[in-house]
Amino acid sequence: MEDKTQIRELVENWARAIREQDLESVFANHAGNVVMFDVPPPLQLKGMAAYKASWEPFFEAQQKGLFNLGELTITAGEDVAFCHSIVTCGTGPENSFEVRLTIGLKKIDGQWLITHEHHSVPAQ
Numbered sequence: 286m287e288d289k290t291q292i293r294e295l296v297e298n299w300a301r302a303i304r305e306q307d308l309e310s311v312f313a314n315h316a317g318n319v320v321m322f323d324v325p326p327p328l329q330l331k332g333m334a335a336y337k338a339s340w341e342p343f344f345e346a347q348q349k350g351l352f353n354l355g356e357l358t359i360t361a362g363e364d365v366a367f368c369h370s371i372v373t374c375g376t377g378p379e380n381s382f383e384v385r386l387t388i389g390l391k392k393i394d395g396q397w398l399i400t401h402e403h404h405s406v407p408a409q
Contacts, residue, residue, distance in 0.1 A: 350376040
């Protein structure tokens with residue numbers, strides 16, 4: 286399977302897991318040393334323990350709501366890749382907002398793993 290196809294499938298499965306609040310699948314395909322810059326504080330999260338802890342408040346607020354990828358664009362090299370998307374989040378169509386998403390990936394032992402996530406909203 287072509288690298289871009291593998292990455293698209295990985296990211297779309299990750300987004301589906303978020304919508305379904307399937308924690309095991311949300312955390313799958315992440316490197317243990319993942320770094321995330323998220324919308325709410327703290328400024329930076331490092332490692333799987335911090336990454337996992339960040340999802341509890343999101344799921345509490347979001348419920349099984351929207352997490353829809355729009356304009357997903359993927360650039361892949363031999364062993365590193367990145368993608369970006371505009372994500373629609375919220376509890377439903379009447380209560381939604383958009384965030385910017387950038388994901389960095391690295392191919393480790395032949396498998397693409399997410400090593401970096403950046404979720405952001407425009408400054409007001």
